[in-house]
Amino acid sequence: MSNEETKDTPAPFGSVIAPHMASLRFSGGHWGGAQITPVEPLSLHPAAHVLHYGSSCFEGMKAFRSTDGPVRIFRIDRHLVRLQHSAELLCLPFPPLDIVENMIRRVVESNESVVPQPPGALYLRPVLIGTHEGIGGAGKPSPEALLYVLASPVGDYFSGGAHPLRILIEDQAMRTTPGFGQAKSGGNYAASLRHVKHARDRYGAEQVLFCPGGDVQETGASNFFLFDDRRVLTKPLSPAFLHGVTRDSILVLARELGYEVIERDFTVAELKDWIRTGEAALSGTAAVLSGVGSFIHDGAELTVGDGRIGPNTLRLRNALLAIQSGNAEDRFGWLS
Numbered sequence: 001m002s003n004e005e006t007k008d009t010p011a012p013f014g015s016v017i018a019p020h021m022a023s024l025r026f027s028g029g030h031w032g033g034a035q036i037t038p039v040e041p042l043s044l045h046p047a048a049h050v051l052h053y054g055s056s057c058f059e060g061m062k063a064f065r066s067t068d069g070p071v072r073i074f075r076i077d078r079h080l081v082r083l084q085h086s087a088e089l090l091c092l093p094f095p096p097l098d099i100v101e102n103m104i105r106r107v108v109e110s111n112e113s114v115v116p117q118p119p120g121a122l123y124l125r126p127v128l129i130g131t132h133e134g135i136g137g138a139g140k141p142s143p144e145a146l147l148y149v150l151a152s153p154v155g156d157y158f159s160g161g162a163h164p165l166r167i168l169i170e171d172q173a174m175r176t177t178p179g180f181g182q183a184k185s186g187g188n189y190a191a192s193l194r195h196v197k198h199a200r201d202r203y204g205a206e207q208v209l210f211c212p213g214g215d216v217q218e219t220g221a222s223n224f225f226l227f228d229d230r231r232v233l234t235k236p237l238s239p240a241f242l243h244g245v246t247r248d249s250i251l252v253l254a255r256e257l258g259y260e261v262i263e264r265d266f267t268v269a270e271l272k273d274w275i276r277t278g279e280a281a282l283s284g285t286a287a288v289l290s291g292v293g294s295f296i297h298d299g300a301e302l303t304v305g306d307g308r309i310g311p312n313t314l315r316l317r318n319a320l321l322a323i324q325s326g327n328a329e330d331r332f333g334w335l336s
């Protein structure tokens with residue numbers, strides 16, 4: 001790890017890689033033994049399946065240092081099942097869940113000294129790729145694979161002050177294909193990148209909210225919520241978008257706090273109506289819950305409420321951060 005991450009100038013999220021990684025290879029129909037090594041370049045044949053046919057999926061979760069000492073991972077069970085499901089969709093071999101869990105825990109242990117204090121965390125990134133050598137494999141799954149786990153000490157996403165986000169509403173293009181949105185696969189990010197870049201270059205927007213045919217789905221890297229003082233509205237789970245662990249956690253906390261949780265499809269027209277008085281926010285492991293200050297749609301700027309992060313967004317975000325950082329009881333058993 002470089003010494004660049006100081007209290008004054010936190011390094012950009014994910015830019016500092018912790019010193020140790022885990023890796024495990026699948027070959028000849030078997031998984032080998034997991035190894036912990038210093039982070040080192042991968043040795044991959046230039047004909048590796050992943051480099052040509054995009055056989056890659058990954059996860060992103062956080063481990064938090066608790067006030068009583070140990071470092072605990074937030075909802076690792078959910079992330080493991082999602083990785084397994086992504087692997088299935090990509091026809092990649094997948095080891096037993098306990099082996100993957102053990103690799104991730106060993107990565108946390110071996111990088112223990114670089115885990116920051118909360119609300120900072122150790123971000124964990126398991127990656128699974130197809131490594132079979134050959135450039136005639138377009139229609140065949142890779143019979144060889146590599147699973148590896150990286151870690152990155154990350155600061156409070158909101159350090160320097162949470163700012164309301166500016167989001168472009170894209171009401172034509174899809175982020176990815178309808179059935180593949182639930183996979184956390186590199187190809188989905190590649191597919192949406194040009195839209196996100198366009199939003200940034202043309203409108204100075206931080207993200208794109210994908211709403212194909214007017215159906216409000218998710219952004220390029222987070223799920224989407226509408227709030228008011230009584231209600232939480234979000235799209236119901238479907239294969240079209242990523243089933244966020246943060247999304248689920250916010251819904252659990254919202255119910256506990258007495259909000260009416262509504263999971264149903266809604267349109268851009270309804271969103272525009274809602275934000276006259278209500279709030280909008282993005283949820284994800286990195287961003288926790290980030291308030292939206294304005295949307296851009298059809299060339300017009302639409303302010304959300306008074307343009308500041310709303311009280312319900314802050315309340316739910318703080319409720320989640322309190323559990324993650326050990327300031328509130330872990331009453332749902334999310335940290336382990």
Ligand SMILES: Cc1ncc(COP(=O)(O)O)c(C=O)c1O
Nearest residue numbers: 221222223242244245246284285
């Ligand atoms: C496309 C997309 N949707 C939603 C999410 C939120 O998922 P989670 O809350 O599990 O981090 C992410 C981030 O991982 C994402 O990349």
